[in-house]
Amino acid sequence: MKKVMDLAIKDLEEAWAPVHKADISFVRTEVNPQFVGVVPPSDVIISTTFEVELENASGTIALVIPYSTIEPIKNKLNASFQTESDRVDKEWTAKMEEHLRNTEASVRVNLGSAMITVGDLVNLNIGDIIPLSQNADGELDILVEGVSKFKAFFGVSRGNRAVQITRIPDNE
Known part of the structure; x- marks a missing residue:
């Protein structure tokens, strides 16, 4: 626990440095x-x-600061917060945005579903057809990380199977 506290103290001193040593x-x-x-x-x-x-x-660490130690420097806190925080917030926001834009997300198009018996399942052969619940010309659900986010039509673009987004559904 001493090592954790030493690291936390070092970080606290660095965090306070722009305001007050x-x-x-x-x-x-x-x-x-x-x-x-x-x-x-x-x-x-x-x-x-x-x-x-x-x-x-695991455990809980409580950081307790007596207000009497903050009161003498509260003007520094206000001034530092207004000037320093905007710069830090913009830097943090830019880094977060860059990170999010480079994060990969699983996207899946749901072509339809069907219910069949286990007996039918074990008897399936090459060439058998399973009718799906989805109309062939209807809108499809686009799932992002398993959550329906868009509606789209299925088609072909530049020789590849593709979907064209038609709308963003309301919270259905």
């Missing part, structure tokens, strides 16, 4: 937050909880 140190581990005793019970605190899962252990 923070010297953060690990004092001790406490199972019950009531017994930490960093500030009197009447003081206001800022508390954030993290669920941590490691290979062989």
Whole structure:
């Protein structure tokens, strides 16, 4: 747990660096937050909880910051948030958009379905025909990651079988 805390402290110091130099140190581990005793019970605190899962252990880390330590630098926080956050948000958004655009998604066209008995199934031979529920000239469902997202007609484009999107269905 000490290694995890050391890494978290390093990241916290880096996160605070643009606003104010923070010297953060690990004092001790406490199972019950009531017994930490960093500030009197009447003081206001800022508390954030993290669920941590490691290979062989898991637990909760509570980051508790007494408001009295933030109050002297709150003007820096406001100024930094307004200027720094826009730049960071735009960078993060651009990276996320690039990542999403390069993510592959499974796309499947549902040509139809049929119900047959197991007896019919075991007796199927090459050349047998199974009638599908879908009309041959009707709109087909395009499934993205298993979810119906588009309607389309089946056809041929440049010598390849293809579908032409006709509409985006309402939440059916």
